[in-house]
Amino acid sequence: MAQATVLVGAQWGDEGKGKVIDILTKDVQYVVRYQGGNNAGHTVVIGDDKYVLHLIPSGILHSGKICVIGHGVVIDPKALIDEILLLEEKGIDCRGRLKISDKAHVIFPYHNKIDEFRESKRKQGKIGTTKRGIGPCYADKVSRVGIRMGELFDERYFKDRLESNVEEKNALLKDLDSFEGFPVEDIFKKYCEYARYLKSFTCDTTMLLNEALKKGDTILFEGAQGTFLDVDYGTYPYVTSSNSTAGGACTGAGIGPSKIDKVIGVVKAYTTRVGEGPFPTEFGPELMEKIREKGGEFGATTGRARRCGWFDSVLVKNSVDINGIDEVAITKLDVLDEMETIKICTAYKYNGELYYNIPGNPGFLDECETIYEEHSGWEEDTSNATAYRDLPENARKYLDRIKELIGTDIILVSVGKSRKQTLPYK
Numbered sequence: 504m505a506q507a508t509v510l511v512g513a514q515w516g517d518e519g520k521g522k523v524i525d526i527l528t529k530d531v532q533y534v535v536r537y538q539g540g541n542n543a544g545h546t547v548v549i550g551d552d553k554y555v556l557h558l559i560p561s562g563i564l565h566s567g568k569i570c571v572i573g574h575g576v577v578i579d580p581k582a583l584i585d586e587i588l589l590l591e592e593k594g595i596d597c598r599g600r601l602k603i604s605d606k607a608h609v610i611f612p613y614h615n616k617i618d619e620f621r622e623s624k625r626k627q628g629k630i631g632t633t634k635r636g637i638g639p640c641y642a643d644k645v646s647r648v649g650i651r652m653g654e655l656f657d658e659r660y661f662k663d664r665l666e667s668n669v670e671e672k673n674a675l676l677k678d679l680d681s682f683e684g685f686p687v688e689d690i691f692k693k694y695c696e697y698a699r700y701l702k703s704f705t706c707d708t709t710m711l712l713n714e715a716l717k718k719g720d721t722i723l724f725e726g727a728q729g730t731f732l733d734v735d736y737g738t739y740p741y742v743t744s745s746n747s748t749a750g751g752a753c754t755g756a757g758i759g760p761s762k763i764d765k766v767i768g769v770v771k772a773y774t775t776r777v778g779e780g781p782f783p784t785e786f787g788p789e790l791m792e793k794i795r796e797k798g799g800e801f802g803a804t805t806g807r808a809r810r811c812g813w814f815d816s817v818l819v820k821n822s823v824d825i826n827g828i829d830e831v832a833i834t835k836l837d838v839l840d841e842m843e844t845i846k847i848c849t850a851y852k853y854n855g856e857l858y859y860n861i862p863g864n865p866g867f868l869d870e871c872e873t874i875y876e877e878h879s880g881w882e883e884d885t886s887n888a889t890a891y892r893d894l895p896e897n898a899r900k901y902l903d904r905i906k907e908l909i910g911t912d913i914i915l916v917s918v919g920k921s922r923k924q925t926l927p928y929k
């Protein structure tokens with residue numbers, strides 16, 4: 504295992520990052536979240552137990568590993584405490600192993616309210632967010648009015664900052680939505696309580712990680728969301744509010760780009776997305792139902808039905824380039840087991856021209872035609888395969904074609920939720 508590896512979702516999220524992180528964690532000492540918040544839902548299945556991690560790195564399920572929430576993450580302290588307590592109930596102790604950046608921005612109830620308000624009242628441009636207050640919290644961060652974890656511990660300073668924020672948000676919400684307003688004192692008291700609980704977990708995580716690298720320790724950076732939800736590169740405005748691409752690991756954890764040795768992309772064997780936004784290879788209703796059911800494609804955070812479609816090699820090839828992906832892990836191959844034929848999108852056609860990239864003009868992805876090649880399915884169960892060579896020939900051909908189209912190596916193939924349903928490639 505390289506010393507510092509970044510793992511990213513190569514599509515629109517929910518690629519199976521949680522499962523792959525769990526597989527890779529045994530070889531590292533640190534697992535680090537660097538962006539996003541509790542909009543993420545990373546599922547790990549161990550035996551009969553299923554864990555869904557929203558804020559805490561999935562590596563926490565391996566005893567002895569140090570898990571870090573970097574300053575690029577936005578933290579809802581109540582959600583974080585609930586997650587810690589839930590893990591404790593299942594016998595997983597976070598004390599001493601979970602480190603939270605003192606510079607991570609904090610989500611407040613007014614962020615959730617603004618998120619909800621925008622989603623429910625906007626006539627146009629509904630994004631289909633998770634309503635976790637992510638966008639408004641990042642907006643406050645870049646507007647320089649946000650409040651960071653370390654500030655919660657200085658009560659006088661915190662109260663001043665909170666008061667001016669609540670005043671501003673109350674005025675805005677009253678104006679737009681006749682909202683009666685948030686009582687500042689209630690929020691202050693609650694957040695001081697959360698701060699007391701979280702204080703012992705909080706530290707300068709940037710220093711911690713840089714010291715770890717100097718000692719030769721190994722680190723795995725756990726990306727949340729996916730490349731096409733990245734605020735800069737994704738299908739804007741139908742994106743999240745952080746840099747979910749590999750570069751986010753540098754800015755969100757405080758590691759210089761020269762320290763990153765490897766980037767792994769997690770790629771689903773087909774495509775899914777939750778929420779609004781363009782999706783060129785989206786299935787029609789019949790296939791949608793079939794794959795959604797077989798793949799259990801329901802959001803790990805909100806329970807919403809995920810939209811499903813064919814594998815889009817244009818998206819993933821672009822993802823390989825902009826993340827600098829060295830290797831991919833392909834997940835959920837088993838979900839395609841019953842298909843007679845399987846399509847792969849190899850290009851987009853727009854105004855008579857072929858495209859292998861995603862131009863920024865609005866409507867491109869909605870309006871473009873998708874060019875497909877068709878492959879024969881394998882129509883066999885792959886979920887019991889124990890080695891790559893056990894896979895049916897057509898499944899191997901499908902994987903080889905994906906590899907060729909996206910121009911990168913495959914490190915592993917996943918054929919089920921559990922740890923043992925993971926095949927090293929070749």
Ligand code: GDP
Binds near residue numbers: 518548803835
């Ligand atoms: P993440 O957000 O990228 O971590 O992905 P999610 O956890 O939101 O969604 C992936 C879902 O697929 C979870 O329910 C996983 O348990 C499941 N999963 C992961 N890998 C496989 C696989 O190879 N086959 C099947 N059938 N399910 C998988």
Ligand code: IMO
Binds near residue numbers: 512632636637726728
């Ligand atoms: P993981 O880490 C899939 C989507 C939402 C919405 C858009 C903006 O589990 O892959 P936000 O609440 O972030 O402002 O919503 O981004 N979204 C995700 N989709 N997986 C995720 O995380 C997501 N996190 C956010 O559905 O379309």
Ligand code: MG
Binds near residue numbers: 516543544
């Ligand atoms: Mg998820």
